Amino acid sequence: MASTDLENVPVENTVRALRRLAPGAALREPRTPELRALARALRDHAPSELARTHPVPVARVVLAGQLRALDRAVIGFFGACHPAGPEAARLARAAHYSRTRHSRTRRAGPLLDRLRAEPGLRAAALGWAEACGHRILAGELRGVPEVPAAGDGRLAAELAVAALLPAPDRGGRVPSGDLVRTGSAFLDVRSLRIGDRGFRVDVESAAPVELVRDEEGLTLRALWWKGLGRVTDDLGHEYLVLAKDPAGTPRARHWCHPRPAPGARVLRLESAGYRGERLRLDVASAGSSADVLVKLELTVRLGA
Structure with missing residues (x-):
């Protein structure tokens, strides 16, 4: 994949990252x-x-x-x-x-x-x-x-x-040192792999799903995570989110560019929000959906 997944990562986020891009980036x-x-x-x-x-x-x-x-x-x-x-x-x-x-x-x-x-x-x-x-x-x-x-x-x-944007670096190796994850009620960083041109981060999503019975029948309410929208570090640099695995599984894999900057100790991963869905399980009733403006930030502490 040679271009960003702009449906999930707004072009404004990518433009902002280009202006504060971490050193070592190789653009086309x-x-x-x-x-x-x-x-x-x-x-x-x-x-x-x-x-x-x-x-x-x-x-x-x-x-x-x-x-x-x-x-x-x-x-x-x-x-x-x-x-x-x-x-x-x-x-x-x-x-x-x-x-x-x-x-x-x-x-x-x-x-x-x-x-x-x-x-x-x-x-x-x-x-x-x-x-x-x-x-x-x-x-x-x-x-x-x-x-x-x-x-x-x-x-x-x-x-x-x-x-x-360059193609994602789909190879990678585990960085030296410890990886400390900080999560939330819905999200948790599962792994970080650093390659020659960038890094890959996997985030586990456990958004709530609720099944409710009322006078009109059964209703399924769910939140679906849209993935990461912004990645920064503690030095003020930003990183490009090049690609994301298709939605549908609890774990979302992101490819980011470039490698973490020398001296960076923390990566801050900002959630792109959630999509809320409300679906009537009665065949005769139409479902509906709407975007839910939820922003969460995860922290990945890089090892020495």
């Missing part, structure tokens, strides 16, 4: 000039500010990402757009017709060139882009470019951050 070089420009800009600007301060690279980075999604969609990988939707079906038919029509006359060129040359494929792609909320791509297809909004800036920041 983004491939395009626009991604490099945005990566530099994130040193001084919040993700939501990028659309205002750097509109041109934001628009180009978002457009490139949305074109990649479209390129997958024309061969049947629809991503966030439901495959059964009418816009997706029209896009698939138009793309099939385009490939069949030109298979004997020329090889397919870059997707954007094909869209400009083929009105039918462009119209189908425009409908798909609008249904998916890809406003920058939709503006490009209309020939009237959209001005990037704050949401586009945040998306561009996510893409720039993903281009910077």
